[in-house]
Amino acid sequence: MRDEERPLAVVLAGGLARRMGGSDKPLLLLxxxxxLDHVLARLRPQVSGLALNANGDPARFSDFGLPVLPDPLPGWPGPLAGILxxxxxxxxxxxxxxxxxPGDTPFxxxxxxEQLGRSVAxxxxAAFATSAGRRHPIVGLWPVAARDALRHGVADAGMRRVDDWARxxxxxxxxxxxxxxDPFFNVNTPEDLRTAESLLGL
Known part of the structure; x- marks a missing residue:
């Protein structure tokens, strides 16, 4: 893919991480x-620019040297706010x-x-990833022209599920x-982190 065809990408790094005791999952060491370093390393060769979506103090991500975008809507409405x-x-x-x-998918x-872009071309x-029959709609390539519809869906219609947005x-x-x-294995729990350690290098 030529440089001018590569999209921008945003890593959604601001989840509440309840199963990790409230820690930032992307900042856990693997x-x-x-x-997050593993996620960015996978993305950098494929995209033309990167940013992070996260709430709270952006300084905790300063080592990555990327723009940090807070949710544009109040009330922690979930990953759709990050997509917006x-x-x-x-x-x-x-x-x-x-x-x-997502910021917790190191593989x-x-x-x-290339694959998502082929469907859009x-x-x-829009296009999103699946593996082994499971849908991973947060991993998606989205049209900027749909942002007003998404803003209305989240702010006014109460939409919360990314799968509903994709549909x-x-x-x-x-x-x-x-x-x-699984290329979309995500680190949700301490057990997942230990599994990811065993999968590094495979």
């Missing part, structure tokens, strides 16, 4: 590096689409943008194979 922050940021940059991924595929409004756009599911590890 193989001696923050989980991504769309607003991409719109300000003049981009047509933006990729979003993202190297061809993520074929005429889909409203007729987003195309794109299946990714599972090799030694």
């Amino acid at each position: 193989g001696g590096r923050p989980v 922050a991504a769309l607003d940021w991409a719109a300000a940059a003049g981009a047509g689409h933006v990729l979003t991924v 993202l595929p190297a061809d993520l943008v 074929d005429g889909a409004a 409203s756009l007729d987003a195309v599911p794109v299946e990714f194979p599972i090799g030694a590890v």
Whole structure:
């Protein structure tokens, strides 16, 4: 993919992480590096620019040298607010689409943008990842033109599920194979972190 075709990407790094005792999951150490470092390393070759979506003190992410975008809506409405922050940021940059991924997925595929972008190039409004028949709608390539509809859906209509947003756009599911590890394995619990340690290098 040529540089001018690579989308912007935003890592959703601001979840409440209740199963991790409230810690920032992207900042947990995996193989001696923050989980977020692994996510960014997977993304950087595929995108033209990166930002983080997170609430609270942005200084905790200062080592990464990236813009930190807070939710544009109050009340912790969930990951859709992060996707809206991504769309607003991409719109300000003049981009047509933006990729979003969770900040706790250290094994993202190297061809993520290529595969999702192929569906959009074929005429889909949006595309998101699946693996082993499971939907991962937070891992999606979204049209910036839909940001006002998303803002209305979250702020006025009470939409909270990313899957509902994907369905409203007729987003195309794109299946990714599972090799030694599911590329969308996410670190939700201390047990998941230990599993991820054992999967590093596979």
